[in-house]
Amino acid sequence: MDPSHHKLSFTVADYAIFAVLLGASLAIGLYHALSGGRQRTTQEFLLADRNMGCLPVSLSLIASFQSAVAIIGIPAEIYTHGTQYWFIGCGYILGLLVPAHVFIPVLYRLKLSSAYEYLELRFSKTVRICGTLTFIFQTVVYMGLCIYLPAFALNAVTGFKLWGTVLVTGLVCTLYTTLGGLKAVIWTDVAVIAVGVYQTGGPSEVWRKVWEGGRISGLDLNPDPTERHTFWTLALGGVFLMWSLYGVNQSQVQRYLSSRTEREAIRSCYMVFPSLQLALALSCVMGLIMFARYCGEDHSDRLASNKMVIYFVMDMLQGLPGLPGLFVACLFSAALSTISSAFNSLATVTMEDLIKPQFPSMSERRATLLSKALAAFYGLLCLAMAYVTHLMGDSVLQVALKIFGMVGGPILGLFCLGMFFPWANSIGALAGLAGGLSLSFWVGIGSIVTRTSGPRTLVSDCRSGLSLTNATISSVTTVALRPSGLQRFYSLSYMWYSGFTCFCVVVIGLTVSFITGAFRKQDVAPGTVFPLLGKLLFFLPEHIKQKLCCVTPMVS
Numbered sequence: 001m002d003p004s005h006h007k008l009s010f011t012v013a014d015y016a017i018f019a020v021l022l023g024a025s026l027a028i029g030l031y032h033a034l035s036g037g038r039q040r041t042t043q044e045f046l047l048a049d050r051n052m053g054c055l056p057v058s059l060s061l062i063a064s065f066q067s068a069v070a071i072i073g074i075p076a077e078i079y080t081h082g083t084q085y086w087f088i089g090c091g092y093i094l095g096l097l098v099p100a101h102v103f104i105p106v107l108y109r110l111k112l113s114s115a116y117e118y119l120e121l122r123f124s125k126t127v128r129i130c131g132t133l134t135f136i137f138q139t140v141v142y143m144g145l146c147i148y149l150p151a152f153a154l155n156a157v158t159g160f161k162l163w164g165t166v167l168v169t170g171l172v173c174t175l176y177t178t179l180g181g182l183k184a185v186i187w188t189d190v191a192v193i194a195v196g197v198y199q200t201g202g203p204s205e206v207w208r209k210v211w212e213g214g215r216i217s218g219l220d221l222n223p224d225p226t227e228r229h230t231f232w233t234l235a236l237g238g239v240f241l242m243w244s245l246y247g248v249n250q251s252q253v254q255r256y257l258s259s260r261t262e263r264e265a266i267r268s269c270y271m272v273f274p275s276l277q278l279a280l281a282l283s284c285v286m287g288l289i290m291f292a293r294y295c296g297e298d299h300s301d302r303l304a305s306n307k308m309v310i311y312f313v314m315d316m317l318q319g320l321p322g323l324p325g326l327f328v329a330c331l332f333s334a335a336l337s338t339i340s341s342a343f344n345s346l347a348t349v350t351m352e353d354l355i356k357p358q359f360p361s362m363s364e365r366r367a368t369l370l371s372k373a374l375a376a377f378y379g380l381l382c383l384a385m386a387y388v389t390h391l392m393g394d395s396v397l398q399v400a401l402k403i404f405g406m407v408g409g410p411i412l413g414l415f416c417l418g419m420f421f422p423w424a425n426s427i428g429a430l431a432g433l434a435g436g437l438s439l440s441f442w443v444g445i446g447s448i449v450t451r452t453s454g455p456r457t458l459v460s461d462c463r464s465g466l467s468l469t470n471a472t473i474s475s476v477t478t479v480a481l482r483p484s485g486l487q488r489f490y491s492l493s494y495m496w497y498s499g500f501t502c503f504c505v506v507v508i509g510l511t512v513s514f515i516t517g518a519f520r521k522q523d524v525a526p527g528t529v530f531p532l533l534g535k536l537l538f539f540l541p542e543h544i545k546q547k548l549c550c551v552t553p554m555v556s
């Protein structure tokens, strides 16, 4: 097949659709931004005056962490490693139940303006500032990734200069908010799946190829935490990842706090579940179709992990002018909704957690001006991070998950330490956070430097025998080279970073708290502790529970 046949390029219809969609959402955003002037108080502007219903809250919860990373990264993951990643869906059950019934009740009843205000109530202002700075670092890096990816995609299909597109994307992002994420996944995946199955010769042909290609992964119950993707690293490790994102991440907490009532907030958390499962399923099926379509053919140049999905979509939709433009526009709106919600939370925490406590007498007008200046500053910082993440090389999904694990895990640990362990004090919290962050950076950077976590990719041809034996051969060699000691530490699966660092923060935090004189029960601010023991021992009569757990009851 001559390469020109596969030239990826937009038709006039594609450019038109892309421009119209992007222009429309830009207009919507500008309208909101300009009319937003009426919303005087930060309470009104940032928390929608605490009057949101569960439907808009749940939609914006999904839009926050469903960006181009999932749309481009998940199919590439399935193409390269098989459907093991799909098991992360099992983590969504506990991953959303605990935020709904543990984190939301505690945080909602305290009527906070930011998630990190909790840390000052429970511990001290210093802990709050450290938590906020950690969150800012995580969000800026993640946003760099989200800005870079759609620009990279557009560059691949239009030849636009990459960094010019990144700049434009960054500028457009700071202007508006749209619901991306879910819409993007559903729209493009369904269209592409339909064409892909048709072109591969029907569902049975697709199934035969993916089955023989070894892409249907069985239930891998290997307990080894250095195995990159197993049922345990994804379903259990994924639970901690979900807690760090949907339980204590500022973007999501801000949405819970904007809900009309606590029940609405809990209901919105439940409503996220089916959408996340649908998005995950569509992306995984798309990865399988892509494998069935291309396995055996030589596309090595184009199947670099970040390009293959764009290439596949353009290839499948080439016969339908306008749809490729729609796909890239959806990619952008998926990314922009994530980026703008991250921007929004950055502005909130900077104002509420860093600036207002230092300058309590600042006028609302000055504060609004300052938050606009901050948005520009963060915009530039994210563009710089876009370049850094470009250098990280790994598949984008893996980079995003590593960032959430390395930085989100310690923050999750800080909140767990505060909510579940009344004895923890501020020194313990600070020591825990510092210890957790240094451990996660040690293992994270160690794994990049020693490249042990480089995953074994199944060979990409369709013949079952060969690929399976190759996989078997490589697993034999890996066993032979079983890493030991520090090498084993570096090869910890990145899906365990959240759980591992959260556990370390709690252990270090409690140890230091006991050494420096643990809090007595009555020292703890009311409503900042979740009566974990009380809830787990629900079957005991009240007076025994009181004596045993003697935990201050939550604010009713």
Ligand SMILES: O=C(O)CCCC[C@@H]1SC[C@@H]2NC(=O)N[C@@H]21
Binding pocket: 065, 066, 067, 068, 069, 070, 071, 088, 241, 245, 276, 279, 338, 400, 401
């Ligand atoms: O930014 C993205 O598009 C995805 C990055 C990973 C976010 C996590 S993974 C588990 C959960 N499921 C999602 O779709 N998003 C979050």
Ligand code: NA
Binding pocket: 062, 063, 064, 065, 066, 067, 068, 180, 181, 333, 334, 335, 336, 337, 338, 339
């Ligand atoms: Na999004």
